[in-house]
Amino acid sequence: MQKTFLNPGQEEWKSILQRPVFDSKSLEDTVAAVLIDVKLNGDEAIKKYTQQFDHVEVDDFQVSDAEIEKASSMVSDELKSAILQAKNNIEKFHIAQVQSIEQIETTKGVLCWRKSIAIQKVGLYIPGGSAPLFSTLLMLGIPAIIAGCNEIIVCTPCDKDGNVNAVILYTAQLIGIKNIYKIGGIQAIGAMAYGTSSIQQVYKIFGPGNQYVTCAKQLVSKDGLAIDMPAGPSEVAVYADDSCHPVFVAADLLSQAEHGADSQVILVASSPAIIDDIQVEINRQLPLLLRNKIAAAALKNSRFIVMENVDNAFDLLNEYAAEHLIIASGDAIALSNKIINAGSVFLGHHSPESVGDYASGTNHTLPTNGYAKAYSGVSLDSFVKKITFQSLSEEGIQNIGNTVEIMAAAEGLDAHKNAVTVRLEDIRRSAGSE
Amino acid sequence: MQKTFLNPGQEEWKSILQRPVFDSKSLEDTVAAVLIDVKLNGDEAIKKYTQQFDHVEVDDFQVSDAEIEKASSMVSDELKSAILQAKNNIEKFHIAQVQSIEQIETTKGVLCWRKSIAIQKVGLYIPGGSAPLFSTLLMLGIPAIIAGCNEIIVCTPCDKDGNVNAVILYTAQLIGIKNIYKIGGIQAIGAMAYGTSSIQQVYKIFGPGNQYVTCAKQLVSKDGLAIDMPAGPSEVAVYADDSCHPVFVAADLLSQAEHGADSQVILVASSPAIIDDIQVEINRQLPLLLRNKIAAAALKNSRFIVMENVDNAFDLLNEYAAEHLIIASGDAIALSNKIINAGSVFLGHHSPESVGDYASGTNHTLPTNGYAKAYSGVSLDSFVKKITFQSLSEEGIQNIGNTVEIMAAAEGLDAHKNAVTVRLEDIRRSAGSE
Numbered sequence: 047m048q049k050t051f052l053n054p055g056q057e058e059w060k061s062i063l064q065r066p067v068f069d070s071k072s073l074e075d076t077v078a079a080v081l082i083d084v085k086l087n088g089d090e091a092i093k094k095y096t097q098q099f100d101h102v103e104v105d106d107f108q109v110s111d112a113e114i115e116k117a118s119s120m121v122s123d124e125l126k127s128a129i130l131q132a133k134n135n136i137e138k139f140h141i142a143q144v145q146s147i148e149q150i151e152t153t154k155g156v157l158c159w160r161k162s163i164a165i166q167k168v169g170l171y172i173p174g175g176s177a178p179l180f181s182t183l184l185m186l187g188i189p190a191i192i193a194g195c196n197e198i199i200v201c202t203p204c205d206k207d208g209n210v211n212a213v214i215l216y217t218a219q220l221i222g223i224k225n226i227y228k229i230g231g232i233q234a235i236g237a238m239a240y241g242t243s244s245i246q247q248v249y250k251i252f253g254p255g256n257q258y259v260t261c262a263k264q265l266v267s268k269d270g271l272a273i274d275m276p277a278g279p280s281e282v283a284v285y286a287d288d289s290c291h292p293v294f295v296a297a298d299l300l301s302q303a304e305h306g307a308d309s310q311v312i313l314v315a316s317s318p319a320i321i322d323d324i325q326v327e328i329n330r331q332l333p334l335l336l337r338n339k340i341a342a343a344a345l346k347n348s349r350f351i352v353m354e355n356v357d358n359a360f361d362l363l364n365e366y367a368a369e370h371l372i373i374a375s376g377d378a379i380a381l382s383n384k385i386i387n388a389g390s391v392f393l394g395h396h397s398p399e400s401v402g403d404y405a406s407g408t409n410h411t412l413p414t415n416g417y418a419k420a421y422s423g424v425s426l427d428s429f430v431k432k433i434t435f436q437s438l439s440e441e442g443i444q445n446i447g448n449t450v451e452i453m454a455a456a457e458g459l460d461a462h463k464n465a466v467t468v469r470l471e472d473i474r475r476s477a478g479s480e
Numbered sequence: 481m482q483k484t485f486l487n488p489g490q491e492e493w494k495s496i497l498q499r500p501v502f503d504s505k506s507l508e509d510t511v512a513a514v515l516i517d518v519k520l521n522g523d524e525a526i527k528k529y530t531q532q533f534d535h536v537e538v539d540d541f542q543v544s545d546a547e548i549e550k551a552s553s554m555v556s557d558e559l560k561s562a563i564l565q566a567k568n569n570i571e572k573f574h575i576a577q578v579q580s581i582e583q584i585e586t587t588k589g590v591l592c593w594r595k596s597i598a599i600q601k602v603g604l605y606i607p608g609g610s611a612p613l614f615s616t617l618l619m620l621g622i623p624a625i626i627a628g629c630n631e632i633i634v635c636t637p638c639d640k641d642g643n644v645n646a647v648i649l650y651t652a653q654l655i656g657i658k659n660i661y662k663i664g665g666i667q668a669i670g671a672m673a674y675g676t677s678s679i680q681q682v683y684k685i686f687g688p689g690n691q692y693v694t695c696a697k698q699l700v701s702k703d704g705l706a707i708d709m710p711a712g713p714s715e716v717a718v719y720a721d722d723s724c725h726p727v728f729v730a731a732d733l734l735s736q737a738e739h740g741a742d743s744q745v746i747l748v749a750s751s752p753a754i755i756d757d758i759q760v761e762i763n764r765q766l767p768l769l770l771r772n773k774i775a776a777a778a779l780k781n782s783r784f785i786v787m788e789n790v791d792n793a794f795d796l797l798n799e800y801a802a803e804h805l806i807i808a809s810g811d812a813i814a815l816s817n818k819i820i821n822a823g824s825v826f827l828g829h830h831s832p833e834s835v836g837d838y839a840s841g842t843n844h845t846l847p848t849n850g851y852a853k854a855y856s857g858v859s860l861d862s863f864v865k866k867i868t869f870q871s872l873s874e875e876g877i878q879n880i881g882n883t884v885e886i887m888a889a890a891e892g893l894d895a896h897k898n899a900v901t902v903r904l905e906d907i908r909r910s911a912g913s914e
Binding site: 089098125128131132135138143150152156158160163166180181229237249250270271276291294297298300302304331334335336337341364378379385387388389390394396397398402403404405408415419420421424427431432433434437440442445446452458460462463464466469472 | 508511549558561562563565566568569570572573576577582584586587588590592593594596597599600601611613614615647667682690698702704705710726728731732734735737739763764768769770771775812813814817820821822823824825826827828829830831832833835836837838839840841842843848850851853854856857859861864865866867868869870871872873874875876877880881882883884886887888890891892893894895896897898899900901902903906
């Protein structure tokens with residue numbers, strides 16, 4: 047079904063690793079029109095588009111306490127404890143990212159430091175529809191809470207009866223998020239970007255979505271709003287050597303393929319025989335899956351590549367820069383040193399991508415589409431700004447003042463120079479008058 | 481000249497703090513056309529636009545070793561030692577930002593960690609023209625070198641004779657950057673974003689520039705290229721209380737005002753008398769400055785605000801979210817705890833903005849235009865991606881596997897569940913057969 051390549055030379059990599067290009071320009075006019083309408087007409091526009099796109103009339107967007115309470119009773123105890131274990135692991139991993147303040151005396155009397163302060167207002171978009179992604183709410187909400195964001199709002203579409211998925215509501219309440227709005231799609235991004243009478247404007251928007259949501263996030267980011275990262279279809283690359291378990295690798299490839307027909311699946315193996323064994327397993331497992339049609343469609347666009355030289359294999363994987371990279375090898379820890387570009391990496395035979403998607407503790411909001419070459423996944427950093435501070439004593443400005451004067455003069459900025467000169471002169475005068 | 485406000489109520493803040501809005505849409509067509517031409521025609525297009533916009537013919541864009549050597553002899557020893565002291569301080573502050581790897585065992589057998597890896601290819605844009613910003617090359621080049629970026633290229637315009645400013649070349653050579661290209665403006669951003677036969681494509685572009693450069697960075701970022709941050713005119717806010725030195729504060733306001741007629745200057749004082757004293761000093765210092773016409777124009781758009789209540793003062797300053805914030809108070813350290821939004825903060829009477837612009841050690845590439853509400857300035861973080869890793873033992877997957885299965889099933893993703901199930905079954909089988 048998918049294409050297989052044998053030790054392709056570097057000149058072929060670009061075409062082999064080509065991702066599907068989606069031209070969002072065709073959507074831009076529609077999306078921009080909705081955003082402008084929301085900016086100008088607020089709640090009225092949101093009601094209109096919720097009716098038009100989601101076919102439901104909503105009068106009060108905000109989810110009520112009664113709805114949240116009711117939702118909790120609809121979630122099984124089994125699922126509740128699973129969510130709790132995931133929450134604990136995600137918390138542990140993200141709390142470890144809290145940075146303490148370290149003061150650096152760069153020159154005697156010149157103290158400099160950075161302080162992390164939460165972005166005060168953040169908006170989390172959680173897609174609804176066929177797959178209610180409560181796991182994404184954990185991944186975005188937990189670091190937002192740890193960072194100390196003052197106002198955290200969640201937008202998520204409701205169903206035809208005006209209800210938000212119960213597990214999403216339960217999860218929000220569990221992690222301590224109260225402001226949840228029944229708004230989806232472009233209009234949700236517009237509401238959070240510009241604010242309305244009932245929805246607070248935020249400074250940064252997080253979360254996945256369909257092409258319309260992605261395009262809307264792109265457009266509001268041009269207006270100066272921060273977004274988590276640019277988005278594209280989800281993807282996995284697997285490196286498998288002789289030590290791999292074909293059953294496991296096949297299951298990992300299929301778990302990515304079930305996301306959507308546009309999901310990317312790349313397998314790099316150290317010999318042709320491994321690919322044959324994995325193919326047999328894919329053929330066996332695929333028909334047993336609920337979403338086998340989606341997975342089959344995704345597999346058609348996948349690439350299986352034999353790379354007998356391990357360094358070439360990792361050069362190719364670094365060139366691809368996968369969102370998820372699985373190293374299906376007994377030697378995974380050593381091999382991990384060869385990784386330069388990836389979103390999140392899964393090492394060894396017992397680390398499927400699924401564990402990172404839900405419960406290992408790492409964040410599952412990751413750079414797709416090769417963005418891992420320059421972007422990191424969501425972390426605590428994504429919810430804070432790091433403000434720099436400097437405090438100079440008289441000794442400090444005396445020690446570096448002349449340097450600043452000389453450099454400012456060389457850049458032709460003499461008012462910059464003068465701001466130092468007036469201070470140095472004042473210090474000299476005070477010393478003279480003592 | 482500028483407007484003064486007395487204890488304005490919160491409902492007035494938005495209009496008082498309004499920044500000049502620049503509509504880049506009018507430039508977009510021009511900029512997009514140049515970018516597409518560079519993408520399609522590479523070096524030929526760059527030559528064409530260098531001739532058209534910069535009125536100089538350049539055959540070989542790359543600065544030669546001979547040019548770099550010659551430049552070094554043209555820089556005074558005094559300036560060389562100033563640059564060296566600045567370099568040392570900037571290095572100290574940014575080396576302290578190197579993060580070691582910390583492994584977190586989120587659940588027994590589940591090891592997770594983050595590893596910072598340099599963005600392999602980065603491009604630094606350094607404006608030329610009237611003010612050759614060698615200080616910006618220090619601020620961008622030093623963290624790029626510390627991060628370990630493999631390929632660092634610098635684009636900067638040359639003069640009518642085809643020469644790049646000597647101090648810029650000296651600085652590049654001092655910090656260890658070899659690939660410098662005589663390209664400016666939109667075509668420089670296009671060259672770094674798409675690559676040409678003579679210029680390497682990069683993954684992230686840094687650096688300030690005029691409105692055309694800013695617009696070009698915005699447009700290539702829509703193509704998936706990472707950029708340091710959105711840009712706007714430079715700005716300072718000063719908080720001054722009774723303890724301030726009006727001479728110093730006036731000099732600080734003027735040092736910001738000399739940047740350009742569109743620079744923003746905000747003064748928040750704890751009494752009307754302070755503003756009067758500072759105004760007297762501005763009137764005295766302004767005529768003495770080389771760039772007094774520019775500074776006078778900028779001051780016309782400035783705002784002087786009396787805020788007798790200190791908490792209100794800082795609420796207003798946090799609402800403004802200044803790129804540079806100076807606390808001209810003997811109590812600056814205590815007051816600094818009230819700061820939530822700012823790019824870089826200058827505490828006390830001997831910490832003018834100039835020291836951070838050049839030599840204290842903090843980075844001077846900072847969020848303007850209120851972006852400090854959601855963005856940090858450039859730091860070592862800007863030059864790395866933080867990749868997450870996870871490695872689970874058999875015990876690890878046994879401890880969290882069931883949680884993953886339950887959550888994946890609840891999200892309707894049974895191939896995700898199956899990737900865990902095949903492993904748990906295998907472990908059970910192995911245990912049974914022992």
